[in-house]
Every structure is written in C-alpha cells, then in structure tokens.
Amino acid sequence: MTKPLSGITILDLTHVLAGPFCSMTLCDLGADVIKVERPGTGDDTRAFPPFANGKSAYFAAINHGKKSIALDLKSEADRAIFARLLARADVILENYRPGVMERMGYGWETLHAEYPRLIYGAVSGFGHTGPEAKRPAYDMVVQARGGVMSITGEKDRDPVRVGASIGDIVAGMFLCQGVLAALMDRERTGKGRKVDVSMLDSQLAILEHAIAITTVTGNPPAPTGARHPSIAPFETFHASDGLFVIAAGNDALFEKLCVALDLPLSDDPRFATNPARVENARLLKRLIEAVTIDRTRSHWIAKLGAAGIPSGPIQNVEQVLRDPQILARNMVVDVLDRNGRPAFKAAGNPIKLSGMADPTVRPAAPDLDGDRGEILRWLEDKG
Amino acid sequence: MTKPLSGITILDLTHVLAGPFCSMTLCDLGADVIKVERPGTGDDTRAFPPFANGKSAYFAAINHGKKSIALDLKSEADRAIFARLLARADVILENYRPGVMERMGYGWETLHAEYPRLIYGAVSGFGHTGPEAKRPAYDMVVQARGGVMSITGEKDRDPVRVGASIGDIVAGMFLCQGVLAALMDRERTGKGRKVDVSMLDSQLAILEHAIAITTVTGNPPAPTGARHPSIAPFETFHASDGLFVIAAGNDALFEKLCVALDLPLSDDPRFATNPARVENARLLKRLIEAVTIDRTRSHWIAKLGAAGIPSGPIQNVEQVLRDPQILARNMVVDVLDRNGRPAFKAAGNPIKLSGMADPTVRPAAPDLDGDRGEILRWLEDKG
Numbered sequence: 001m002t003k004p005l006s007g008i009t010i011l012d013l014t015h016v017l018a019g020p021f022c023s024m025t026l027c028d029l030g031a032d033v034i035k036v037e038r039p040g041t042g043d044d045t046r047a048f049p050p051f052a053n054g055k056s057a058y059f060a061a062i063n064h065g066k067k068s069i070a071l072d073l074k075s076e077a078d079r080a081i082f083a084r085l086l087a088r089a090d091v092i093l094e095n096y097r098p099g100v101m102e103r104m105g106y107g108w109e110t111l112h113a114e115y116p117r118l119i120y121g122a123v124s125g126f127g128h129t130g131p132e133a134k135r136p137a138y139d140m141v142v143q144a145r146g147g148v149m150s151i152t153g154e155k156d157r158d159p160v161r162v163g164a165s166i167g168d169i170v171a172g173m174f175l176c177q178g179v180l181a182a183l184m185d186r187e188r189t190g191k192g193r194k195v196d197v198s199m200l201d202s203q204l205a206i207l208e209h210a211i212a213i214t215t216v217t218g219n220p221p222a223p224t225g226a227r228h229p230s231i232a233p234f235e236t237f238h239a240s241d242g243l244f245v246i247a248a249g250n251d252a253l254f255e256k257l258c259v260a261l262d263l264p265l266s267d268d269p270r271f272a273t274n275p276a277r278v279e280n281a282r283l284l285k286r287l288i289e290a291v292t293i294d295r296t297r298s299h300w301i302a303k304l305g306a307a308g309i310p311s312g313p314i315q316n317v318e319q320v321l322r323d324p325q326i327l328a329r330n331m332v333v334d335v336l337d338r339n340g341r342p343a344f345k346a347a348g349n350p351i352k353l354s355g356m357a358d359p360t361v362r363p364a365a366p367d368l369d370g371d372r373g374e375i376l377r378w379l380e381d382k383g
Numbered sequence: 384m385t386k387p388l389s390g391i392t393i394l395d396l397t398h399v400l401a402g403p404f405c406s407m408t409l410c411d412l413g414a415d416v417i418k419v420e421r422p423g424t425g426d427d428t429r430a431f432p433p434f435a436n437g438k439s440a441y442f443a444a445i446n447h448g449k450k451s452i453a454l455d456l457k458s459e460a461d462r463a464i465f466a467r468l469l470a471r472a473d474v475i476l477e478n479y480r481p482g483v484m485e486r487m488g489y490g491w492e493t494l495h496a497e498y499p500r501l502i503y504g505a506v507s508g509f510g511h512t513g514p515e516a517k518r519p520a521y522d523m524v525v526q527a528r529g530g531v532m533s534i535t536g537e538k539d540r541d542p543v544r545v546g547a548s549i550g551d552i553v554a555g556m557f558l559c560q561g562v563l564a565a566l567m568d569r570e571r572t573g574k575g576r577k578v579d580v581s582m583l584d585s586q587l588a589i590l591e592h593a594i595a596i597t598t599v600t601g602n603p604p605a606p607t608g609a610r611h612p613s614i615a616p617f618e619t620f621h622a623s624d625g626l627f628v629i630a631a632g633n634d635a636l637f638e639k640l641c642v643a644l645d646l647p648l649s650d651d652p653r654f655a656t657n658p659a660r661v662e663n664a665r666l667l668k669r670l671i672e673a674v675t676i677d678r679t680r681s682h683w684i685a686k687l688g689a690a691g692i693p694s695g696p697i698q699n700v701e702q703v704l705r706d707p708q709i710l711a712r713n714m715v716v717d718v719l720d721r722n723g724r725p726a727f728k729a730a731g732n733p734i735k736l737s738g739m740a741d742p743t744v745r746p747a748a749p750d751l752d753g754d755r756g757e758i759l760r761w762l763e764d765k766g
Contacts, residue, residue, distance in 0.1 A: 004568035004576070017591070029564045044633065048592075049613055049658070050599035057595035108737070125693070127735070130711035136693045138630035140609075140617055145628075145695040147703040149609070151546025152535065158619065158626060159697060161609050162545045163534025164589045171733075173556045178734040180563035181412045185387030187570035193387070194737035201733040204714045206547045208400070208730075209431075210700045211715075212440035215728035216433035220699040226523075226532070226544050230432055234523055236541065243541060245528075247521035250427065275432070310508070310519045312528040314542060316603040317593045320530040328513030331587045332594075345598035347591075350554075350584040351561040352510065354491070354577035 001357045003030020008183065011036060011089040012066065015043040017139070017165055018123045018199060019095040020062045021172035026091075026179065028349040030356075033066040034085065034375060035366060042070065042368040052343060060365040061346035064335045068366035069375050073104050084379045086111065090186075091119040091179055097136065098128045108194045119182045119192040123175045127198030137199055139167035146203025151210050153223040160223075171202040232277035233257070236314065238289050239297040246288070246300075247310040250274070260307040261291045321345065334361045384740045386413020391566065394419060394472040395449065398426040400522070400548055401506045401582060402478040403445045404555035409474075409562065411732040413739075416449040417468065417758060418749060425453065425751040435727060436720070443748040444729035447718045451749035452758050456487050467762050469494065474502040474562055480519060481511045491577045502565045502575040506558045510581030520582055522550035529586025534593050536606040543606075554585040615660035616640070619697065621672050622680040629671070629683075630693040633657070643690045644674045704728065717744045 008031040012023045020035075020043070027033045037043055048058040071078040086092065092111065094101055101107050101122075108120045122128060125137025140161055143149050148166070149159040178195030186192060204211075209230060214220045227235035228247075233254070236243045248254045251266075251273065258266045265271045265287065270280045277284055292300055297313060304311040315323065321332050331350065334342035343364070352358060391414040395406045403418075403426070410416045420426055431441040454461040469475065475494065477484055484490050484505075491503045505511060508520025523544055526532050531549070532542040561578030569575055587594075592613065597603045610618035611630075616637070619626045631637045634649075634656065641649045648654045648670065653663045660667055675683055680696060687694040698706065704715050714733065717725035726747070735741055 002568075002572075004564040021591075025560060029560075050596055052599050057599045058592055061591060061595050112737075126708055127712050129735075130708045132708040135688055136691060137695075138617070138632050138693045140611060140628055140630045141693045141695045144619070144697040145703075145706070147698055147700045148545070148547050149697050150699040150703075153543055153546075154537070154540070157537070158609060160536055160543065160606070161611070161618075162531070162549075163536075163593065163604075163606060163612075164531050164549075165591060166545075166547075166549060166589065169589050169591070170553070170556070173553070173560070174733045177408060177412075177556070177559055177563060178736060180560060180567060181387040181734070182736065184563060184567040184570060185385075187567060189385075191738075193739075196735040196737075197733060198712060198735075200708065201712050201714045201731075201735075204703065204709060205730045205733040206549065206552050207700060207703070208404075208444060208548060208552070209441055210546065211704070211728060211730055212444050213433050214700040214704060216435050216440045218701070220701040221546075222699075223543070223546060226541060228523060228544070229546075234521070235544075236527070245523055247523045249521050305518055308519060310521045310524045312520075312524045314527040314532050315530055316533040316605075317530045317590060317597040318601070318603040320528075320533075320587065320590075321594065321597060323528070325509055325513045325515040325583065326587060329510050329581060329584050331584045345594060347588045347594055348584075350557045350580060350588040351564070352512075352579040352581075352584075353561060353565065354495075354579075355574075356576075 001355055003356050004353065005030035008032070008090045009034065009088060011085050011092045014093050014095040014123070016045055017062065017168035018172040018175070019093050021169050022121070022123070022176040022179070023066065023093055024062050025176045027065045029351065035063065035066045035068045036082070037068055037070050037368055039070040039072050039369070042068070046368065053337070055343070057344045060335045060344045063365040064346065064362040066366055067371035067375060068368055069372045070369035081376070086115055086118065088379065088382055089118060090183070091121060093121045095123045098124055098133045112192065112194070117186060117190060117192050119179055119186065119195070121175050121179045121195040123171050123197045123199070125199050127201060128196045139165045142167040142199040142203050146200050147207055147210065148203055151221050151223055154225045155223060167199050167203060170206055171197055171199040174202050174205065227281060230278060231274060232281040233284055233288060235285065237285065237292050239292050239300055240294060241296045243314055244297040244301060245312050245314060246304065249310070253309055256307050257304070257309050260304055260309060261288065263287065263291055330358045330360050333359070336361055336364050338364050384738055386739050387736065388413035391415070391473045392417065392471060394468050394475045397476050397478040397506065399428055400445065400551035401555040401558070402476050404552050405504070405506070405559040405562070406449065406476055407445050408559045410448045412734065418446065418449045418451045419465070420451055420453050420751055422453040422455050422752070425451070429751065438726070440727045443718045443727045446748040447729065447745040449749055450754035450758060451751055452755045453752035464759070469498055469501065471762065471765055472501060473566070474504060476504045478506045481507055481516045495575065495577070500569060500573060500575050502562060502569065502578070504558050504562045504578040506554050506580045506582070508581065509583050511579045522548040525550040525582040525586050529583050530590055530593065531586055534604050534606055537608045538606060550582050550586060553589055554580055554582040557585050557588065610664060613661060614657060615664040616667055616671060618668065620668065620675050622675050622683055623677060624679045626697055627680040627684060628695050628697060629687065632693070636692055639690050640687070640692050643687055643692060644671065646670065646674055713741045713743050716742070719744055719747050721747050
C-alpha cells in the first residue's frame with residue numbers, strides 16, 4: 001500500500017481555506033506538507049470557532065497531518081531556514097495578494113531561476129493578471145460577483161449564499177489539479193511551472209448550464225429554489241412527514257416514476273417530454289404531491305429506490321454524519337489529539353485509490369511551530 | 384509552450400456532467416480525449432437545451448476539443464476496436480453504476496491484469512462500495528442527502544438547491560485529482576491505479592465548517608440566507624440601487640470599514656470582536672445599511688475597494704460574462720463550430736500555467752462518431 005505522492009514535499013505558506021484545502025488533499029494523497037506560519041498567531045483559522053479543549057475544530061479539520069514551523073520572513077535567520085526548505089521542496093503554495101511574494105524576494109521568476117524544479121502554486125481572489133488583480137476577496141465576494149448567488153435561492157426573493165464555502169474550496173481544488181499536472185509534467189521535463197488560480201475564475205468555471213443559457217438566449221437564469229431549471233421532475237416534494245427529493249432526469253425514469261406512484265401521466269402531452277414537463281413543472285409538482293403527501297418520506301425513498309428512480313432525503317449535517325453509506329465509505333474520520341485520542345470529526349478523503357489505505361483516523365493538526373525541531377533535524381540530515 | 388498532459392490519451396466512457404467535466408479539464412491540460420459514445424443517441428446532453436443551429440450549447444461547453452467514436456460494446460467488431468483503444472490509452476473513465484463495467488468484461492481487475500499501466504477512473508452516485516453502491520443518483524439527490532441543501536437558503540424557509548450543479552462538478556474535480564495523482568505515480572512505478580469517486584462523498588468533503596460545528600456543538604447548522612454563519616459583517620447590504628456584498632473577515636478590516644463608512648462602532652463592545660459581531664449581526668446590518676442606503680453600489684464598491692476592504696457586486700450571469708477582470712483572464716472563450724466560426728461562449732480554463740498558452744477559443748465539440756475515421760487511422764499508425 002503506497003501513496004501516489006509519497007516523497008513529495010510541499011512548502012505551504014497559505015492560510016484560511018482555499019490554499020489549505022489544496023494542501024490537505026495533497027497531504028491525503030501522501031505528500032509531506034510543511035505549513036510555514038507567521039510567528040505569534042499563525043493561520044487565522046486557529047482562532048476560528050468552534051473550539052474543543054481550546055483547539056479550533058475548523059483548523060483541525062483542514063490541517064490534520066501537516067507539520068508547522070513559524071518563520072518571520074523578514075528576519076535573516078528565518079530567511080536562511082526558508083532558503084534551505086526551498087532547496088528541498090517540490091512545491092511552494094501561497095495565497096498572498098499578487099506582488100507580496102515579489103516584495104519578500106520570493107516571486108516566481110526569482111524562485112524559478114534558483115530552483116528550476118520547484119512548482120509554484122498561487123491562489124488569490126482575482127488572479128495574478130487583469131485590472132483588479134490586487135483587490136482583496138473572500139469567499140462571499142466571489143460567490144456574489146461570479147454569478148453563483150444569482151442562480152441560488154428562491155424565485156423573486158433575494159439571492160442567498162451557498163452554505164458551503166465553494167468560493168474558496170473550488171479554487172483550492174483547481175489549484176490542486178494544476179499542481180498535480182505540473183508534478184506529472186516535471187517527471188518528464190525536470191522543470192517546475194507556476195500555477196495561478198483565481199477564486200473568481202473558479203466560480204465562472206462551475207456555472208455550466210447558466211453560461212450556455214445566457215449566451216444562447218441572452219437572458220441570464222434566475223434562482224429556481226429547490227428545482228432544477230431545465231429538468232422536471234427534479235426537485236423537492238412533500239411527503240406526510242416532510243420534504244424529500246425526486247430526480248427523474250429522462251423520459252424512461254419519468255415513466256417508471258408514474259408506475260411507482262400509480263399516476264397515469266406519461267401519455268399526457270403536458271408531461272410526455274422533458275421540455276413539456278419543465279413548462280408544466282408547477283402543475284406536475286402538485287399532481288405528484290397529491291400522491292406523495294399520503295405516505296412518509298422513507299416509504300417513498302424505499303419504493304422509488306427499488307424501482308431504480310433517483311430519490312433521497314434532505315439531510316441536515318447531523319444526519320449526514322450518521323448516514324450508513326457515508327460511514328461505509330470512511331467519509332467521517334476521527335482527527336486525533338497530540339496524545340492519539342479522537343478529538344474531532346472531519347470529512348474523509350473522497351479520492352479512493354487502489355493500493356492506498358483509506359484510514360478512519362487522521363493525525364492531529366499541528367500546534368503553531370510545533371514541528372520546528374523535527375523540520376530542522378530533517379534539513380540537517382539532508383545536508 | 385507545452386501542455387503538461389501532452390501525449391496522454393483518455394478513453395472516456397462517461398456522459399452527462401461529472402465525468403465529462405473531469406475529462407474537459409484533462410483536455411484543457413493537454414490530454415487527447417476520445418469520447419466513446421453509444422450508437423444512435425450518444426451522450427444524453429447532446430439533447431439538452433439550449434440549442435443553437437441544432438447543436439446543444441450545454442454539450443458544446445463541456446465537450447469541446449474531445450474526439451467522438453460511437454461503439455456498441457456488445458458487438459464483437461466494436462469490442463475489437465475498443466480493445467485496441469485500451470491498449471493505447473493511459474486512462475479510462477466511466478460513470479456507470481457499479482457492476483456494469485464488470486458485466487461488459489471491462490471491470491478494473493480484468494483491465495488491470497491485461498493493461499497494468501492503465502489508470503481506471505470511476506465516478507458514481509454513491510461509490511463502488513457500501514450498502515447503497517448500486518443506487519442511482521443525480522446532482523440534486525446528493526446535494527440533498529449530502530447536507531449542502533440543509534445549510535443553503537433562508538432561515539425558517541425550505542432549503543434550496545445550489546444553482547450550479549456542484550453535486551456533479553465537485554465529484555468530477557475530485558476524480559480529476561485522483562487521475563492526475565495516479566498519472567504522476569505511474570511515472571515512477573509504471574503501474575496504473577483505480578480511482579473510485581462518489582458524488583455523495585464529494586458533497587461531504589466540501590462541508591468544512593458545518594461538520595466542525597456539528598461535531599463540537601451537537602447542533603447541525605441551519606441556512607443563514609446571504610450571511611456567513613460565523614463571520615460578521617459578511618453578507619449582503621442595501622445600497623440606494625440594490626444589494627451588494629461586504630466581507631470584513633477580521634478586526635482590522637472591520638476597523639477600516641468603520642472608518643470608510645464614518646460609523647464609529649469598532650470601540651463598541653457589541654461589535655469589538657468577531658464573536659460579538661456575529662451575536663449582534665442583525666443590529667450591525669441595520670447600522671451599516673443606514674449609511675449604505677444613501678449611495679449607490681458602485682460608490683461603495685469603489686470606496687471600500689480603495690480602502691482594501693473586500694466587497695463587490697452581486698452579478699447575474701449576463702453581467703459576469705461582461706466583467707472586465709473575468710475577460711482579462713480569458714475566462715469566457717468562444718467554442719468554434721466545425722467551420723472554425725464562433726458558435727457558443729463557454730467558461731475558460733481556470734488553471735493558468737506558466738509555459739502553457741491560454742487561448743480564447745476552443746475547438747468544436749465533436750459530432751457523434753465524428754472522429755471514427757481519424758481514430759481508426761491513428762490506431763493503424765500505432766500498429
């Protein structure tokens with residue numbers, strides 16, 4: 001059992017979410033991640049709630065298994081340590097505003113000249129080019145500006161934020177892809193590359209049908225609540241004990257659904273094709289709910305499941321963390337404390353690879369500067 | 384200028400969104416993607432609206448630059464072609480329900496024995512293991528079951544779907560990461576791996592603070608509309624001409640905001656720390672809006688931007704597609720038709736790599752079976 005990134009060392013100057021999410025994935029895939037933090041406070045998220053035993057569960061969930069060293073990159077002594085780390089690292093990650101690394105003497109051009117194999121991964125609000133490159137951003141700024149909020153929420157009400165921080169997370173994921181592609185490439189060429197990912201660009205990259213609709217019709221889509229804008233039935237329905245989801249994405253599934261609900265609609269011209277069903281989605285919802293309202297969610301989910309129709313519950317996060325399928329996939333892991341005892345729960349690694357163990361526990365997140373001694377000894381050993 | 388995945392061939396049996404989104408990224412990074420479609424109809428999304436000149440803009444946006452061959456994997460002649468493709472491919476991607484590939488004789492164990500360098504990437508609703516592995520899923524089923532819907536929407540109202548299909552897209556992105564890590568690994572080991580990604584697992588992986596909050600407090604978070612649940616001010620505010628976003632993620636930014644708005648709140652104990660501001664978020668919003676309501680959004684976005692405070696507009700997709708920063712980053716590209724004329728707009732590649740061109744146009748999406756001749760000639764040339 002080996003990890004694909006074993007032997008790869010990541011020098012991680014990022015903080016908060018986008019960059020640390022990227023290095024968490026690289027760590028799960030086997031890389032050694034050395035988190036370089038500013039002395040005193042370290043990563044902002046060390047102070048983010050919620051806390052257990054004085055430690056941030058938020059920080060622990062994203063930084064487990066990494067090592068920490070605190071370096072003041074304005075001090076000569078710490079810059080000397082940083083130079084030795086750079087000489088040993090395969091990848092450097094940073095999420096400063098464009099220009100900050102250059103001012104510290106660590107811009108891509110400088111580093112690439114000195115360490116040609118080093119891969120340089122940067123994630124920023126708006127990217128390293130363009131008129132607004134130096135503007136600051138947070139998740140919500142790019143969710144709003146990038147269009148996702150304009151299609152999320154209820155019709156004729158104000159847009160809402162996506163509850164998960166996809167402004168950060170999707171950018172961290174694209175950064176991870178760029179770094180992995182550069183690592184693969186370097187095996188063949190021996191040369192590192194710079195990866196420049198912007199949170200705003202990343203929002204655009206996930207809009208899919210909304211861009212297609214806008215460019216063909218000229219009309220940007222509006223939010224549609226819990227309903228898919230161009231597939232029906234594909235939304236929430238009331239059962240006797242609450243809402244659940246039915247997603248019948250094509251005509252064959254709609255026919256199966258009509259059979260399962262004993263609802264003779266599939267020959268009705270108002271519902272015979274997906275475009276017709278979308279046109280008559282409100283009526284269709286009422287007709288389906290007239291049936292589903294009489295029995296419980298679990299009755300319908302079991303019945304539709306047996307008939308091969310995609311459906312399911314709307315779960316809150318407490319229910320998600322007890323879901324048997326999710327637990328069977330090791331998707332809820334224990335993050336240990338420094339004494340090896342379970343301290344927090346966090347999401348597991350969604351990338352299941354043959355030949356790589358999928359443990360149900362994770363090492364502790366590092367204390368600030370907690371691995372300084374070990375990291376310095378490692379540099380000594382490397383000469 | 385070279386692409387990191389040049390020379391890599393992807394045999395892509397996936398359809399609809401999660402798998403094709405993965406192979407789109409691999410294609411943008413330089414891989415040759417051969418889309419293997421079922422004869423007659425091909426990928427379902429060829430029939431998805433909107434259409435222009437009889438072609439689906441939805442399909443075009445996700446499949447540009449790929450090649451298509453239609454193969455009936457139950458016919459001996461087509462299975463022989465498929466075997467020759469397998470012998471030449473670096474990666475096979477599929478999104479069938481677990482068991483289907485095995486029944487066709489193309490399960491991972493079989494392929495790995497015959498083609499040990501081949502990487503096998505699978506994306507499915509619930510993954511290849513666990514009690515519900517064989518259940519079907521669509522985007523909305525996993526958005527609902529995976530918890531994201533439970534934290535998206537307005538307080539005390541029904542949950543809403545995320546307008547972008549993140550159930551599919553995030554899974555496709557994790558699959559892409561797994562494939563890239565396996566490609567890197569294979570350069571060193573010579574062996575392929577299986578990558579097994581589930582849409583449901585992938586939803587769990589992006590919940591971040593919601594899992595931390597639930598496991599520490601025992602209480603799952605509820606939707607909070609357009610407001611971040613644990614940072615304030617970090618939400619939408621009314622200007623004289625509509626809503627915009629302010630995201631002041633720490634005390635220093637809040638102080639700057641108070642100065643910019645001429646609103647002396649930073650010494651007030653109700654607003655002196657982030658936890659206090661979260662506690663008093665509704666009052667804080669009213670006090671800020673009492674100032675912002677007098678001037679336009681663009682006034683405030685310019686003023687706050689100059690002061691280094693993250694803020695911005697809420698744009699619909701039509702506005703997004705005209706945003707100067709987005710255009711400067713080549714994030715809106717023309718997808719050409721078969722005659723080389725711009726036919727559709729689509730999102731560009733968010734992974735900007737040094738030494739790789741970032742073109743503003745993309746080749747056409749393939750017609751069904753449109754590259755059969757070229758693919759067969761390529762196989763001949765390879766012997």
